[in-house]
Amino acid sequence: xRVALYARVSTESQQARGTIGSQLAVLRDRVGxxxxxVIAEFCDDGHSGARLDRPGLDALRxxxxxxxxxxxxxxSPDRLARVYAYQVIVLDELARHGVGVRFTDAPPxxxxxxxxxxxxxxxxxxxxxRAKIAERYRRGKxxxxxxxxxxxxxxxxxxRRQPRDAxxxxxxxxxxxxxxxxxxIFHDYVHGGHSLRxxxxxxxxxQVPPPTGRDRLWRPSTLSNLLRNQAYIGRLYVNRTExxxxxxxxxxxxxxxxxxEDWITIAVPAIVxxxxxxxxxxxxxxxxxxxxxxxxxxxxxxxxxxKCGICQVGVNCxxxxxxxxxxxxxxxxxxxxxxxxxGDDRRCPERxxxxxxxxxxxxxxxxxxxxxxxxxxxxxxALAVRTPAPDDxxxxxxxxxxxxxxxxxxxxxxxxxxxxxxxxxxxPELQRRATEVEHRHHDLNQRRDALTTSRTAxxxxxxxxxxxxxxxxx
Numbered sequence: 001x002r003v004a005l006y007a008r009v010s011t012e013s014q015q016a017r018g019t020i021g022s023q024l025a026v027l028r029d030r031v032g033x034x035x036x037x038v039i040a041e042f043c044d045d046g047h048s049g050a051r052l053d054r055p056g057l058d059a060l061r062x063x064x065x066x067x068x069x070x071x072x073x074x075x076s077p078d079r080l081a082r083v084y085a086y087q088v089i090v091l092d093e094l095a096r097h098g099v100g101v102r103f104t105d106a107p108p109x110x111x112x113x114x115x116x117x118x119x120x121x122x123x124x125x126x127x128x129x130r131a132k133i134a135e136r137y138r139r140g141k142x143x144x145x146x147x148x149x150x151x152x153x154x155x156x157x158x159x160r161r162q163p164r165d166a167x168x169x170x171x172x173x174x175x176x177x178x179x180x181x182x183x184x185i186f187h188d189y190v191h192g193g194h195s196l197r198x199x200x201x202x203x204x205x206x207q208v209p210p211p212t213g214r215d216r217l218w219r220p221s222t223l224s225n226l227l228r229n230q231a232y233i234g235r236l237y238v239n240r241t242e243x244x245x246x247x248x249x250x251x252x253x254x255x256x257x258x259x260x261e262d263w264i265t266i267a268v269p270a271i272v273x274x275x276x277x278x279x280x281x282x283x284x285x286x287x288x289x290x291x292x293x294x295x296x297x298x299x300x301x302x303x304x305x306x307k308c309g310i311c312q313v314g315v316n317c318x319x320x321x322x323x324x325x326x327x328x329x330x331x332x333x334x335x336x337x338x339x340x341x342x343g344d345d346r347r348c349p350e351r352x353x354x355x356x357x358x359x360x361x362x363x364x365x366x367x368x369x370x371x372x373x374x375x376x377x378x379x380x381x382a383l384a385v386r387t388p389a390p391d392d393x394x395x396x397x398x399x400x401x402x403x404x405x406x407x408x409x410x411x412x413x414x415x416x417x418x419x420x421x422x423x424x425x426x427x428p429e430l431q432r433r434a435t436e437v438e439h440r441h442h443d444l445n446q447r448r449d450a451l452t453t454s455r456t457a458x459x460x461x462x463x464x465x466x467x468x469x470x471x472x473x474x
Contacts, residue, residue, distance in 0.1 A: 003036040004069040006060055008044040008079050020045060027073050030104050040069065049082030050130060051252070052089070061090070064097040065404075076105040078126035085419045089412060096411075124424075144169070145238050145264045152238070156231045157211045158182040158271055172236065172268045179271045181208055182232060186272050189227060190279045196220045200339050216342045227280045234270035237263045245432055299329055301359045308333035311348050318352065329355040395455040402448045409441045 007023035020043055031038055040063060044056035057080075063069050072094065074080050080101075081087045094101055141151055149169035155161045158178040164170040181203075188194045188202065200218045210218045230237065240263055243253040299317075306315045311333055318332040335341040335348035369375060416437065420430045 001036045002039050002068065002070045003031055004040040004042060004060060004063065004072050005031070005038060006042045006056065006072055006074045006080065008047060008049060008054070008056065010046070010048055023075050023079070026075060026104055031073055036071065049078060049080075049126075050086075052081070052086050057090070061093060064094050064099045067097070069099055071100045071102060073102050073104070076103050082126050082130045084124050084127050085415070085424055088419070089415055092411070092415065093408070142239065142264070145266065148266055150236065150266060150268070156229055156236075157226060158232070159268070172231075174269045174271060182226065182271050185223060185226060186232075186276050186280055189223075189283060190276055196223045197337075197339060199223060204343075217339055220339070224284070227284065230277070231268055232271045233274050233277045234268055236266040236268045238266060239264045247432065247435060299355065302331070302355075302362060306331050306358070308335065308348060308350060310350050311335045317355070331355055331358060395451055399448065399451050399455070402444055402451065406441065406444050406448070409437055409444065413437050413441070 005024060005027045007020050007027065009020045009023075024041060024043070028038065042056040042060040042063075044054045047054045047056070060069075060072065064072075077087055080090055091101055144151060147169065148171075149164065150161055150172050151170065153161060155172055158175060158181070159172040160175045162168075162171050162173050185199060185203075188199050189196075194202070197220065200220065200223065204217050208218075210216075210222065226232075240258055241255040242258050244256055246252060246254040303317055304314070307313060308315060313334050315331040315333055316337075318330045319327050320330070322328045330352040332352045333348040333350055335346065336350070336352070338344045338347050341347050413434070416425075416430060416433055419425050420427070425433075
């Protein structure tokens, strides 16, 4: 019997403690007692059991579909999925592929009604425990935040989080080497009259590293967020957003802002004074009128369509005055700016291109092509000749795969209805999941129809070629 093992832990702390290793050890011992052969082990480290899109579980389901395994061993049903409806989906899918599932903490399912009842009860209890744990965790975070404790480990630049100890709660403390940089940025922006790019150049000249190690230079967006962060005047806000269901296909939830009165304010040590912070806000509002996003009507007609031939990145629209004082407009490679390129050694060497000259040249070519329909027709025919015809075997295999996916979606739809009738899910949850399933079903049907049309056209073309007489025949 070809056997696969599946283990899962929910959090990174459990992963660090090695609890997934203890699960695998128990499973290996049990498989050894049964005298079966382990050919694969599938693990999900730090993935919630309330989701089905887990890499280890996906690989397990693919292996079952390919017929590589005959049995799956798991510690308990809640390791397979925390939501009972998801357990039913996975177990039913594995059963259709002829794969049995065994749990070390539960008797074999097979046709034993008591074993199935026990598994169902365990799944419902696991889902209830998950909801209760999540609610306790949420209320605990709110209570500790209202008490002034800083829970998030991601801290603003210039601070360090000190964990909770016997005398004080978790808190933020000023990290003076970075705090000096914050004060310098505010001073240069407010009193020095420097732009964000000039501040970045000055920081790069003094070899001041950015907050994250991914970038070689500071980013304008990083400085803009820093200048608007009220933590630097002693007010850190939490509970600013909430998660709501996302109706878009493939999405579970999205973050939306909460009302201002629901925000929780935590007092932290200030780095700059309030007059300086407010002055920085006024400078930002005054500078917004010079934003390059305010494109002039009728100018830069190829905006968003031109790429640099050397760097293969988009270009910016740039305006500067010539020697005669008249404004000239250019397309300029984004990497011409050393800040966006990531350093002077990565700057693009290509020169700027006058926008009026390039716009005129491109649209003259377009106009000339549109005035010659025979050239357009010849180009279309040449492209059709160069395009290789899809192989019929590949199209047939893809159609078979899409049919299997459509069957799976139909089965998932039936299981959702059964789960609702059994009272396992509420009507809003049924509607949300049914909408996702319907979107997937519609997309798969569209792809199948397109492939069917392509296969029919390929077959008709091949038949016509086979029956047409050679060119040398009379």
